[in-house]
Amino acid sequence: MARQATGAARRVVVAAEAPRDEKFNARRIELAEAALETLGELGFARTSLREIAQNSAFTHGVFHYYFSDKLDLICCCVRHYKAKCVTRYDEVVTSAQSRDELTEGFLGKLAETLQNEARMHRLWYDLRAQAMFEPAFRKDVLEIDKSLEAMIWRIASRYAELGGKRPASSPAALYALLDGLFQSALLRHLANDETAVPDLLAEVRRLLPTIC
Amino acid sequence: MARQATGAARRVVVAAEAPRDEKFNARRIELAEAALETLGELGFARTSLREIAQNSAFTHGVFHYYFSDKLDLICCCVRHYKAKCVTRYDEVVTSAQSRDELTEGFLGKLAETLQNEARMHRLWYDLRAQAMFEPAFRKDVLEIDKSLEAMIWRIASRYAELGGKRPASSPAALYALLDGLFQSALLRHLANDETAVPDLLAEVRRLLPTIC
DNA sequence: AATAATTTTGGACAGTCGTCAAGATGGCTG
DNA sequence: CAGCCATCTTGACGACTGTCCAAAATTATT
Numbered sequence: 001m002a003r004q005a006t007g008a009a010r011r012v013v014v015a016a017e018a019p020r021d022e023k024f025n026a027r028r029i030e031l032a033e034a035a036l037e038t039l040g041e042l043g044f045a046r047t048s049l050r051e052i053a054q055n056s057a058f059t060h061g062v063f064h065y066y067f068s069d070k071l072d073l074i075c076c077c078v079r080h081y082k083a084k085c086v087t088r089y090d091e092v093v094t095s096a097q098s099r100d101e102l103t104e105g106f107l108g109k110l111a112e113t114l115q116n117e118a119r120m121h122r123l124w125y126d127l128r129a130q131a132m133f134e135p136a137f138r139k140d141v142l143e144i145d146k147s148l149e150a151m152i153w154r155i156a157s158r159y160a161e162l163g164g165k166r167p168a169s170s171p172a173a174l175y176a177l178l179d180g181l182f183q184s185a186l187l188r189h190l191a192n193d194e195t196a197v198p199d200l201l202a203e204v205r206r207l208l209p210t211i212c
Numbered sequence: 213m214a215r216q217a218t219g220a221a222r223r224v225v226v227a228a229e230a231p232r233d234e235k236f237n238a239r240r241i242e243l244a245e246a247a248l249e250t251l252g253e254l255g256f257a258r259t260s261l262r263e264i265a266q267n268s269a270f271t272h273g274v275f276h277y278y279f280s281d282k283l284d285l286i287c288c289c290v291r292h293y294k295a296k297c298v299t300r301y302d303e304v305v306t307s308a309q310s311r312d313e314l315t316e317g318f319l320g321k322l323a324e325t326l327q328n329e330a331r332m333h334r335l336w337y338d339l340r341a342q343a344m345f346e347p348a349f350r351k352d353v354l355e356i357d358k359s360l361e362a363m364i365w366r367i368a369s370r371y372a373e374l375g376g377k378r379p380a381s382s383p384a385a386l387y388a389l390l391d392g393l394f395q396s397a398l399l400r401h402l403a404n405d406e407t408a409v410p411d412l413l414a415e416v417r418r419l420l421p422t423i424c
Numbered sequence: 425a426a427t428a429a430t431t432t433t434g435g436a437c438a439g440t441c442g443t444c445a446a447g448a449t450g451g452c453t454g
Numbered sequence: 455c456a457g458c459c460a461t462c463t464t465g466a467c468g469a470c471t472g473t474c475c476a477a478a479a480t481t482a483t484t
Binding site: 045126145168169173176181186190210 | 255340391
């Protein structure tokens with residue numbers, strides 16, 4: 001019997017099958033990473049499984065073998081990508097010994113992300129919007145959103161701590177603010193607005209002391 | 213010769229044709245409003261011209277007669293809808309005679325919007341995300357974004373004025389904050405989270421005095 | 425009333441989509 | 455070696471897409 005590709009069915013495995021299961025999962029991630037290339041380029045709506053396959057070393061049948069359907073694939077993709085995302089600032093947060101150091105480290109990473117990973121991030125915003133229409137996306141999206149909020153909160157807490165203060169805002173408001181700024185800057189950056197990145201940096205630099 | 217449906221070509225009309233032109237434009241808006249019903253239900257990607265036509269009193273051919281293509285139609289739709297949006301709070305802003313009055317009026321409209329026009333707003337977020345991939349959307353989206361920022365700024369300015377202060381934040385940051393909060397609340401509301409609306413109201417109520 | 429222009433209709437077209445299943449491949453076990 | 459099983463390939467299927475067009479219906483103009 002062919003292995004079920006649906007996440008729900010795959011969770012019930014006996015211990016003996018665990019290594020096989022891990023191999024299966026590793027392959028899923030391999031495919032997801034290949035798919036992310038095309039998804040980041042075209043967005044969710046315009047991307048077909050065939051297009052994904054053509055831009056990768058795999059055939060379109062393999063994707064159907066490892067994923068129950070298109071939604072399953074895309075959920076796996078964004079989940080995998082965002083798992084890396086939420087650790088992006090951790091090194092900066094733990095190593096910074098002063099507010100200035102943290103500020104510069106944070107802003108540096110922020111600019112780097114905006115410029116080098118614009119395609120991946122627009123995919124995230126695409127998916128978050130799709131989740132408003134497609135219930136199948138909601139659970140994953142809400143979960144990722146929560147973890148991003150926590151990521152921002154770690155930065156703010158550390159920043160406040162280094163100044164001997166407490167964050168003057170709720171985690172939700174802080175995340176909304178930074179996410180909103182980032183989203184706007186991303187759109188402008190993608191529209192070839194040269195001032196998008198410096199404007200974002202200046203705004204955040206100005207904002208940080210006022211909210212923590 | 214059939215009339216060109218592209219916006220660019222239609223702008224060159226002699227004065228005598230102006231009334232005909234207005235009739236043409238009125239029909240466009242009529243069609244756009246019909247299309248918004250389906251677009252708000254299904255989102256940009258899932259909506260086909262045929263589906264729009266079936267859920268309306270028109271045939272799919274008419275849409276091609278009045279719009280050069282799908283993008284043209286959708287741009288017209290969101291433009292039309294957002295033109296109404298940006299005036300939503302104007303009455304509250306001009307009539308409010310105290311901070312409390314403005315706060316309550318604003319929050320009331322905010323809650324009403326979130327609950328009654330959730331479908332239209334998720335379409336806006338959908339389109340804004342699509343603009344990151346589709347250059348044809350960018351001009352309109354950036355323009356609408358600017359006008360929404362101005363709308364928020366009018367509220368904040370008036371709020372500050374009623375308190376004898378000045379807004380302690382930039383227009384961009386303020387809009388990012390409120391837009392981020394609204395977007396998050398909208399997603400939760402659509403996911404049947406009962407606390408989404410009250411949470412948003414509480415957060416904004418708490419935030420207003422701190423930023424103005 | 426007759427003619428011309430505009431608007432509307434609904435079907436045809438070529439293409440793409442997700443899905444599926446029958447068969448090929450290759451490693452592993454008995 | 456033979457049989458088995460997970461993995462992968464390939465082509466086909468029906469449904470759906472945006473676009474286009476020729477003809478019909480409607481409206482405006484002479």
